[in-house]
Amino acid sequence: MEAGFIKGDSANLPKVDSLMVANFFARNKDFCEAEYRNVKTSLSSRESYGDDAVGYVQLQRGSTSKLCTVKCGVCPEHKVRTKPYSVTVIVDEKNGVIVSARCQDCPASEGGCKHAVAFLMWLPRRSEEPSCTQIECYWKKSQLSKVGTSLKFITSKEIAKSNIPTSSDNAVLNKFIELAAAKEIKNCELIRYMKNSMEDLLWTSMYQLCIKYGVPSSEEFVNKILPLFTPNVLKEVEEKTRNQSENNL
Known part of the structure; x- marks a missing residue:
């Protein structure tokens, strides 16, 4: 975990809804229309991929500003043993705006990559989950990266x-x-x-x-x-x- 960051859980994540994500895509130049409308990116936004690929979520809130920085590791789809892609999303909690979403490790991030899309679509789903008495921690290994480690087969x-x-x-x-x-x-x-x-x-x-x-x-x-x-x-x-x-x- 990086200095100044805390483990992300269901109680401290910033509230992000689908309208905030839609507004971010509409006004952000990194996600051009031709890119985020194609089939590959649509697959990246699906629930079955994001929920399994996102892991090790950490966040930091500024002492003076209303900005919340959320980071995670997105497991590659095809090489699950390799190092996860580091994705950072900055949210203006006061105005309800997503400031930026960027993948630090992917060459395609200059035009908006699928790993940033997967994390952006993951955040609203966590915000929409019903509240419960037990707090779920998101600082954990992604489900996708566990493939082939403990579960070898299923009957x-x-x-x-x-x-x-x-x-x-x-x-x-x-x-x-x-x-x-x-x-x-x-x-x-x-x-x-x-x-x-x-x-x-x-x-x-x-x-x-x-x-x-x-x-x-x-x-x-x-x-x-x-x-x-x-x-x-x-x-x-x-x-x-x-x-x-x-x-x-």
């Missing part, structure tokens, strides 16, 4: 929080396939996987193999399907799946 039981009843009744699926065939729907992904054509080799897909040979352990599953993949089958699969970007199979 299907953990994905489903409740006990979902299972059934072997395929009536709904069969009705769907029947209606799709009647309407000649061919581009549906589900319909493509329902085919079991030797000509298209779809029977070699993991989906079809799991349905037909699914067993409790991976070892048993491999032993079941191994005899199916003869040299001739492997050769045919290789030939029919070339040019992957242009190959539907």
Whole structure:
């Protein structure tokens, strides 16, 4: 933590609303219209990215001015192990104005970068959260930077929080396939996987193999399907799946 700064939490962050953010974008020359309206920046402002990427929030309030400086570390999306980008936002709490938002580490910050956008959209969400008796500290490692450190995998039981009843009744699926065939729907992904054509080799897909040979352990599953993949089958699969970007199979 930098000298003079304190840990950010739900009780001491400056109040920032969406109107303040909109006014900042409208009048700030660093965020030109072509830049902050593009798809990449729109993705940066989404809740699922900002809430996971923002961490180590700290702030400082001037003794004489009404300016509040808020800093954070924004974890890169693709290289989560690297040093987070340092983003600084200055808020005029008296007049309800965002003075500046800048990323210190990104070359694109001269024209307004996505890390500044992510932090700008993160602040209003924290201000809009309902008050509670427990104060949440934001001086902590971002969720995105934890990927691959402690949680290595998740089981299907953990994905489903409740006990979902299972059934072997395929009536709904069969009705769907029947209606799709009647309407000649061919581009549906589900319909493509329902085919079991030797000509298209779809029977070699993991989906079809799991349905037909699914067993409790991976070892048993491999032993079941191994005899199916003869040299001739492997050769045919290789030939029919070339040019992957242009190959539907």
